[in-house]
Amino acid sequence: MAAWSERLAGVRGVLLDISGVLHDSGEGGGVPIPGSVEALARLKRSQLKVRFCTNESQKSRGDLVGLLRHMGFDISEGEVTAPAPATCLILKERGLRPHLLIHDGIRSEFAQIDTSNPNCVVIADAGESFSYQNMNKAFQVLMELDNPVLISLGKGRYYKETSGLMLDVGAYTKALEYACGIKAEVVGKPAPGYFQSALQEMGVESHEAIMIGDDIVGDVGGAQRCGMRALQVRTGKFRPSDEHHPEVKADGYVDNLAEAVDLLLKYAHQ
Amino acid sequence: MAAWSERLAGVRGVLLDISGVLHDSGEGGGVPIPGSVEALARLKRSQLKVRFCTNESQKSRGDLVGLLRHMGFDISEGEVTAPAPATCLILKERGLRPHLLIHDGIRSEFAQIDTSNPNCVVIADAGESFSYQNMNKAFQVLMELDNPVLISLGKGRYYKETSGLMLDVGAYTKALEYACGIKAEVVGKPAPGYFQSALQEMGVESHEAIMIGDDIVGDVGGAQRCGMRALQVRTGKFRPSDEHHPEVKADGYVDNLAEAVDLLLKYAHQ
Incomplete structure (x- = not known):
């Protein structure tokens, strides 16, 4: 696989899945994934554009954002494509x-x-x-x-x-x-129109955008079919066999959002 | 379509679906389909071999047969492939x-x-x-x-x-x-091995057997793929659009089991 510098060059916008990337949902709203609150804060302080692209359909967008804010995430309703x-x-x-x-x-x-x-x-x-x-x-x-x-x-x-x-x-x-x-x-993901509306709302072209998600098919495969790059995090529903998926190969696999943000801050925009 | 005499010639054995052919299941065991009790009795008095081939999986074979006998059907556990x-x-x-x-x-x-x-x-x-x-x-x-x-x-x-x-x-x-x-x-139907075991238990070759069912895909299509002929009854789950199914064409459509038995007694064995 090419060096990270090559794989992440020119990224201007980041689409983030929510469940399995920011937090694990569950009783009482679930728990944040270690490091994700701080990683999101760092990402939002950078020059990269950020938008959330979720398939969450158990909670209203307002309730979801309320829960995440309560966990410490810097997120508002207007930033979420749901x-x-x-x-x-x-x-x-x-x-x-x-x-x-x-x-x-x-x-x-x-x-x-x-x-x-x-x-x-x-x-x-x-x-x-x-x-x-x-x-x-x-x-x-x-x-x-x-x-x-x-x-x-x-x-x-x-x-x-x-x-x-x-x-x-x-x-x-x-x-x-x-x-x-x-x-x-x-x-919703992986429908191309859904990714495209999220990109439009973020104001970034697909070739300048990267998706970060825990679903090899819905997040990674779907985003790649729209011309985006995509990373899979090893949190949430990730399973080791995803790294050998017969049809979808991510542009990179990272341990969690924190590692993804480290790499993006180092190699994007080049 | 060819004449019934041609379509039914040489039939020696009849495989009968149960739900939607003999009775409609439901509260308290359901109700017999009008004419089916008498039609089954006539069929069993004929020279044709008869076996039941069901996908029923809510009731044990014993309970199912008990219910049907209570409705007046001439059926025993040993005659049922379940x-x-x-x-x-x-x-x-x-x-x-x-x-x-x-x-x-x-x-x-x-x-x-x-x-x-x-x-x-x-x-x-x-x-x-x-x-x-x-x-x-x-x-x-x-x-x-x-x-x-x-x-x-x-x-x-x-x-x-x-x-x-x-x-x-x-x-x-x-x-x-x-x-x-x-x-x-x-x-179960439409698995070929399931039809074949029912045929074996009946002691009839597939080209000499006919399936009667209310499911255009599971009963009719499945039986035909095993080399049997198949009739669809216009009872049970039958819907008018079944007669124009894009992939499966029955060897005949009949109003109910009674009409199927009339035709079989007239034209089979020729």
């Missing part, structure tokens, strides 16, 4: 009235959306609300539509909570896709 | 100790199986037991295995209960496959 607000824009544009298969923690994001007489299903990381009854209800709504539309907030396979690995929305989206014989529209 | 007993044989042969993600109604079938220190997951139609907790537990067991083995009792997309369409095991199997990046082994 799938629920992006989905609301799409629903309004297309006149879609969703049946919502979501966690109660994110329901407030959809307060302005008409959910009467649904003509689509929106699925997010519903956690405990992924009961058989709730899945079946969403399935039945889709099967009654002539043209079933399923919008999935991300397609993550799993994430890491403090108590262990947890199934993410992507698994349940696959279940509905298979049962209905349809394909979901993904709002 | 996935749970077939799975137990595989588990014993390969020294597999399953974590069971199954409905309580079928737990008795696994009474003789060692489930300590699991080295695989067996998933069946768990119904209400498909909770987030239970799905997550199965996922975690698989992720801890070096060589994760997932055995799925059928891969049905959905079935019809008296209260409506219900998600079947296949949807949840897809969820685990996606989350773990693995492929399940299917014991």
